[in-house]
Amino acid sequence: MTEIVALEALAARVTPGQSLAIPVDGSGVAMAATAALLETGIRDLKLICVPISGMQADLLIGAGRIASIETSAVSLGEAGAAPRFTAGVKNGAFTMRDSTCPAIYAGLLAAQKGVPFMPIAGIIGSDLLNVRPDWQVIDSPVGEARKVVVVPAISPDVALFHTPEADRAGNVRIGRHRELADLAYASKRTLVTVERIVDRNLLDSEDSAAGVLPSLYVDSIAVATGGAWPLALWDEYPADEAEIARYAAMARSEDGFRAYLSAFLTHRKQVA
Amino acid sequence: MSTERERREILIATIADLLDGIRHVAVGASSPIPAAGAMLLRARNELCGKPPVRISILGSQAHNFFTNGGVELFDCAAQGRVDAFFLGGGQIDGHGNINLVGTGDYPTTSVRWPGSFGSAYLYHLIPRVILFREEHSPRVFVPQVDFVSARAITPEIPRRGGPHALLTNMALFDFDREAGGFSLRSVHPPFTPADIRENTGFAYQEPDVVRETPRPDAATLALLRGRIFDELAETYPAFARTMKQAA
Numbered sequence: 001m002t003e004i005v006a007l008e009a010l011a012a013r014v015t016p017g018q019s020l021a022i023p024v025d026g027s028g029v030a031m032a033a034t035a036a037l038l039e040t041g042i043r044d045l046k047l048i049c050v051p052i053s054g055m056q057a058d059l060l061i062g063a064g065r066i067a068s069i070e071t072s073a074v075s076l077g078e079a080g081a082a083p084r085f086t087a088g089v090k091n092g093a094f095t096m097r098d099s100t101c102p103a104i105y106a107g108l109l110a111a112q113k114g115v116p117f118m119p120i121a122g123i124i125g126s127d128l129l130n131v132r133p134d135w136q137v138i139d140s141p142v143g144e145a146r147k148v149v150v151v152p153a154i155s156p157d158v159a160l161f162h163t164p165e166a167d168r169a170g171n172v173r174i175g176r177h178r179e180l181a182d183l184a185y186a187s188k189r190t191l192v193t194v195e196r197i198v199d200r201n202l203l204d205s206e207d208s209a210a211g212v213l214p215s216l217y218v219d220s221i222a223v224a225t226g227g228a229w230p231l232a233l234w235d236e237y238p239a240d241e242a243e244i245a246r247y248a249a250m251a252r253s254e255d256g257f258r259a260y261l262s263a264f265l266t267h268r269k270q271v272a
Numbered sequence: 273m274s275t276e277r278e279r280r281e282i283l284i285a286t287i288a289d290l291l292d293g294i295r296h297v298a299v300g301a302s303s304p305i306p307a308a309g310a311m312l313l314r315a316r317n318e319l320c321g322k323p324p325v326r327i328s329i330l331g332s333q334a335h336n337f338f339t340n341g342g343v344e345l346f347d348c349a350a351q352g353r354v355d356a357f358f359l360g361g362g363q364i365d366g367h368g369n370i371n372l373v374g375t376g377d378y379p380t381t382s383v384r385w386p387g388s389f390g391s392a393y394l395y396h397l398i399p400r401v402i403l404f405r406e407e408h409s410p411r412v413f414v415p416q417v418d419f420v421s422a423r424a425i426t427p428e429i430p431r432r433g434g435p436h437a438l439l440t441n442m443a444l445f446d447f448d449r450e451a452g453g454f455s456l457r458s459v460h461p462p463f464t465p466a467d468i469r470e471n472t473g474f475a476y477q478e479p480d481v482v483r484e485t486p487r488p489d490a491a492t493l494a495l496l497r498g499r500i501f502d503e504l505a506e507t508y509p510a511f512a513r514t515m516k517q518a519a
Contacts, residue, residue, distance in 0.1 A: 024342060024504075026331060051342060052389065073372070073387030077302055078510070081386065087429050089384040098380045101390040102346035109343075121350050122396030122431075125423030128388060132380060146391070178341025235333065241510075 002170025002215040009200070010191050010222035011036035014158050017067070019046035019110075021156035021187055025054045025077065025213040026239075027177050029231045030162040030193045032224035035268035037160075038261075048156050049074065050108065050183055051101035055231065055247055058082040059096065059264070062257045070154075072104060079248040084257060096133055105179075107154030111186035115165060124149060130206035159187035160189055162227045164236050166194045170215030171202040184217040193224040195236060226271060277518035278487075279441065280305060281496060282460055283406075285488035286444060288312040290402055290437055294355035296326040298345055298398075299388065304504065304511040306358040306404055311335070311500045312492070319495075319501050328354075332507040346390060349397040352432070356400040363417040364403055366454060366474025368424030368435040368447055370395075371417035378419055388421035395422035400436040403447075408440035410473035425452050443468050444478060444485055457462065458485040 014020060023029060034056050042065050044075055049057055049071035057074050060066050062084030074085040089096055103120055110118035119140075124147060129135055140148045161180050166172045171190050174180040184190040202212045227233075230240035230247075250256035291297055300305045307329050314325040328345065329335040338344040348354050361370035362385040372388045376382030395401055405412055424435050424447070435447040438454055442463045445454040455477035459468055462501025465482045487519035488496065497516065 027342070052387065071387060073389050075302075075386035085386075086384045090380055090382070092380045098373060098379075098387060100388045100392040102343065102393045105343040105346065112426075119392070122393035122433075124394040124396070124429050125420065125426040126388070127373075127420040128392050176339045177342070178339070179343065180341075182341060182343065 001106050002218045002221060004168070004170070004197065004221045007032060007036045007193065007224050008039070010193065010220050011040050012040055012180055013189065013220055014040070014045075014160070014192055016042060017044045017046075018157035019048055021048040021050055021154075021183050022053055022056055022162050023050050023177075023179055023183060025056075026050050026159045026232050027179055028163045028174070028233060028244065029054075029056050029228050030160050030224070031056060031229055031231055032227040032268055032271070033160055033162065033191070033193045033222070034059060035265050038065065038265060047071070048104070050155060050179060051099070051104040054082060054179075055244060058084045058251065059261065061085050061088045062251060063261060064093070066094050068097060070097035070099055072099045072101045076244060079244045079256065083251040097184070098128055100126070102137070103151045104154065106184060107151050108182050108186040110151070110153035111155040115153065117152050119148045119150050122149070122193060126132050154186060156183070156187040157189065159183040159190045160192075162193045162224065162233065164195045164234065165198050165202075166192065166218070166221050167198050167200060167202045169201060170221055172213045172215075172218055172221070173202055174213045175206070175211045177234070181213050181217070184213055189219045190217055191220045191221050191222075192218055193227045195223070195225055195227065195233070197221075197223060212254045238266040275518065277515060279460075280515065281488055281493065283439060283441075283483060284308045284496060284500075285492050286311055286485060287402065287404070288316060288492075290439070291325075291356050294325065295323065296328070296354055298328040298349075298354050298358040299330060299358060301330050303358055303404070304508040305406075306402070307332075307335075307507060308496070308500055308504050311503050312496060315495055315499055316492075320428075334506050335503065337516055346393060349394055349433075352397075354398050354473070355478060356402065356436075357394055357398040358402050358404045359395065359422070360405045361412070361421070363412060364405060364438065365414050365417045366476060367452055368403070368454070369417050369420045370403065370422050371419045371492065373419040375418045380512040381419075391422035395424065395433055396426070396431045397415070397433040399432050399434075403435055403438040405438075406441045408442040408468075410471060412473075413471070414473045415475075420489055425449060434478060442471065448477075451477075453478070456482055458469050458483040460485040461487070462487050
């Protein structure tokens, strides 16, 4: 059954060395949980960005908590480059697994269907095939004779994301953000933070059920008000552009990053 | 082209022209000028009774109809339902290959950019990919990219997608898929063909007479400075505000 726990307890479900899947900015990024996760002293994470990330990945990288990252990009969007990611790549601080967005979705889909790999269109001719020896180009075994790329299944140990609400049974509203279901289907455990727990059963009406991830796929839920801040959460709140710009400026130096991180963790504790 | 606003308006209007005839255009993240171009095409078609244009702007609620999550754009492209898209590049070479990863020896590249995003896939599948990069310099337009995020031409496999044109702050190029290279179509005022030669690091075809990129007409400007920047404000508030204030 889905457990409803405190934020700190939810963060403690992630253990060192695990692979952790996180969604794209704006989809429902669990920033409060990321602060709590940093407080646990987590290390050696194998981060999987679905299919890209921004400040969340940059914080985990800057704090030295990741061993590898699989992603199609890390960027702060309008605020520019992700400074700790950029510096970390140059220093070889972690193993870089460059990807392309639909290949990450294809890997998750393979895990969702319980098959070892998934074929995917395009990609041929890209140097990504040279730096990803786990991707193969095969002769299509069916249909017209042609080459096709196959990518291995991606089964993250843990998926972590944030949405507006869950009900007491652990059903989570994901709206049209179906990529959150893709994360949950493929992952061994799914941890979700929410703005609020609602009393009604989200599966009761046809209208709400269509946009709900059933509790079957959800292991732990914690309430975190403003849990995506400073990133946006759907129509609940916009991104705090000024805060993200402040991060982008401070994280340019190692010292600036340390100062930002310390203030970020303190702020989260005060909110909680 | 005396001001920043006029420079951007010429780019937006050129993009709308490049998109003429399409049914569905998708616009990726952090792309206010391509998004404005797509909106201009939609509004123009609506006003002159031409076939309606669907647009999907990533990061927008109002100008995005996808309901199946992040994968839908990619599935849609694979089904042949996306006619046009925009890609950029830290480097773009004369063969139309783009590099969104970095320069120097992979993986500890001396310059690292965010990453390949969906380029390696979408370049194969979307017929009219417009390469859009504002900076026009020899460090961007190189003979050979250091890392191929997405390759323009792959004769070994069938594909419908690839580059259609390259638009920069200085000029517009067409891409010839048979020849596998660019040819200069027009130069934005006040630049000259000599400026383009000086700032382009790859070889390209140049016609005997190079046209000037047309400035948007009064009706286009009125539409742009009214409805389009209003529509754009939902996704790109800062950009739309700057453009409206300048007008």
